[in-house]
C-alpha cells in the first residue's frame with residue numbers, strides 16, 4: 001500500500017523555471033526512504049508537496065490514500081495532525097515551551113485529554129532517549145537533543161508517516177548517526193514510514209531506498225530500485 | 233481553544249517582556265487616567281450643580297406662573313401665606329426662603345450700576361444660600377439699624393467706590409408704574425469670586441416690597457431646599473398638585489439651569505472624544521506590539537501549520553494573545569484609576585495646581601478642591617472600550633496570519 005504517491009507532478013514557483021518536473025514515485029507503508037540530491041535539486045519542494053504544504057501545478061499526489069488536490073485546507077491540516085509527523089533541519093521547537101510541552105502540542109491539537117496527553121508525551125520523550133529532560137527549554141538543549149524532541153513530537157500522535165527535511169544537516173556526524181539509528185528503530189519497531197532528505201552519504205547509507213533527485217527530476221527510478229534489489 | 237493553547241498564548245505574550253510591558257503600560261496609563269479623569273469630571277459637574285443650587289435658586293423654585301422666564305416683577309404671588317404654611321409643614325422640605333427680585337439702578341456719589349436686587353429674609357436665606365458665609369467686610373444683616381441695609385458684592389463695591397456705611401440710592405420701576413426710589417446703607421460686602429459679585433445686592437424682603445410697590449405681603453418666589461436630593465422631583469410634583477389652582481410654577485434647579493446642564497453635557501461629550509483618542513492610540517500600541525511579535529515568529533507559524541494547526545486555530549491564538557495583552561493592561565488601568573480616584577477622594581484634588589484662581593462657570597462659583605468618588609460605570613466603559621478596540625487592533629496581525637504560506641514561513645529563520 002502506497003502512503004505517498006506522486007504521478008507526473010510538476011511545480012514551478014516563478015512560472016519560468018520549474019522546480020520539479022514530471023515526478024512520479026511511490027513510498028509504500030513501512031518504507032524507510034530517502035530523497036537524495038544536490039542543493040537546489042528539489043528535495044524540499046517534493047517533501048512540501050507530499051505533505052500538502054504546497055500545491056503542484058500539474059499531476060496528482062496522494063497521501064494516506066487521499067488525493068491532496070481534492071482536500072480543503074482544513075481537511076489537509078486535519079490529515080497532517082493525525083497521520084503525519086514533521087522534522088525539519090533546525091528550529092523545529094517552540095522556544096517558549098519546554099521539551100515536554102513541545103511534544104504535547106500536536107496531542108493538544110488532536111484534543112487528547114490532558115492526563116493522557118502528558119503520559120503520551122512522556123512516553124515519546126522516553127522513546128527518543130530524553131527521559132527526564134522534559135522540563136528543559138529548547139535553548140537549554142544541544143542541537144541533537146532538540147532534534148530528538150522534534151522526533152518525539154513527530155511520533156507522539158502515532159502518525160503513518162514522518163517527513164524529515166535534512167534532519168541531520170545541523171548536527172555533527174556522530175549525532176547524525178544516532179539520530180538515523182533512532183529513525184530506523186522507530187521504523188522497525190513501530191512500523192512508521194519515513195521519507196527524509198539528505199545529501200550526506202553516511203546518512204543515505206542507512207536508507208532502505210534512495211530516490212535520487214536532480215534538477216527537479218527523479219533519476220531512473222526503476223534502475224535505482226533494481227540496483228537496491230541487487231544489493232539486497 | 234483548549235487550555236494548552238491558552239497557556240501557549242500567555243507564554244508567547246511574555247517572550248519580549250519589554251515590548252509587552254510597554255504596550256501594557258500604554259493601556260494601563262491611558263485607561264487609568266481616563267477612569268480617574270471621568271470620576272473627576274463627575275465630581276466637578278456635581279460641584280457645578282451644587283454651586284448652582286447653593287448660590288442661586290435652591291433645589292426648587294416656587295413662583296407665580298411665568299415669573300422665571302423674564303423675571304417680570306409684575307408676576308408675583310399676592311398672598312404667599314398658604315404656600316408658606318404648606319412648605320413649613322412638608323416633611324420633604326429642609327428649608328425655604330421667600331424672595332423678591334428687582335432689576336434696577338444702584339448709585340453712589342461716584343457711579344452707578346444696573347443690578348439685581350434680591351429681597352430676602354436674612355435668617356431664612358442663610359439656610360438656602362451660601363452668601364452669608366462669604367462676607368468679607370461688614371456683616372450679613374446683623375444688628376439693629378435705623379437705615380435700610382444693603383449687602384453688595386465686592387465687584388459692585390469697587391465699581392461704586394464705596395465702603396461699609398456708605399450711602400447708596402436704589403432706583404427701580406414699581407409694579408404699579410411708579411418710580412421706586414430708596415436710600416440704603418452698605419452693611420456688608422460678599423466675595424464669591426463670581427459674576428454675582430458685580431451684579432447682585434441683597435436687601436430685606438420688606439424693603440424690596442416697598443421699592444417695587446408690591447401690595448400686601450406679596451413675594452416673587454420661594455427657594456426651597458429638599459431634605460433628600462433624590463426626592464426633588466417628587467417634591468416638585470407634590471407642590472404642583474397642591475397648588476394646581478393657584479397659578480403657581482414649581483421649577484427644579486435642572487429646569488432653571490438648562491445652560492449649565494447643556495455645558496455639562498458638552499464636557500461629557502468632549503471627555504468621550506478624548507477617551508476615544510487616548511484608547512485609539514493605546515490600541516495602535518497593542519496592534520504594533522502583537523504584529524511585531526507575530527512577524528518575529530513567522531517560522532514558528534510555519535512549523536505550526538506543518539504539524540497540522542489550522543488557520544482558524546492560529547487566528548484564534550493571535551486574537552487571544554491580543555485580548556490577553558489588553559486584559560492585563562486594562563486590569564492594571566482599572567486599579568490605577570481606582571487608586572488615584574480613591575487617593576483624591578481622601579485628600580481632595582485641587583485644581584488650583586493647574587490654574588491660579590477660582591473657576592467660574594456661567595456665573596456660578598466653583599471651588600477648586602473637589603472630592604471625586606469611584607463611579608464603576610467608568611470602569612465598565614473603559615474596560616469595554618479597550619477590549620473592543622483590541623479586537624480591532626488584532627485585525628492587522630490576523631490578516632498577516634491568514635495570508636501566511638507554510639512553505640514561505642518555513643524558509644524564514
Ligand SMILES: Nc1ncnc2c1ncn2[C@@H]1O[C@H](COP(=O)(O)OP(=O)(O)OP(=O)(O)O)[C@@H](O)[C@H]1O
Pocket residue numbers: 013014018019037038039040041042043044045046
Ligand atoms: N519559494 C521559492 N521561490 C522560487 N524558487 C524556489 C522557491 N523555493 C525553491 N525554489 C527553487 O526550486 C528549486 C528546488 O528547491 P528546493 O528547495 O526544493 O531544493 P532542495 O533540494 O531542497 O535544496 P537544498 O538541499 O539546498 O535544501 C531550486 O532551484 C530553488 O531555487
Ligand SMILES: [Mg+2]
Pocket residue numbers: 043044045165
Ligand atoms: Mg531543502
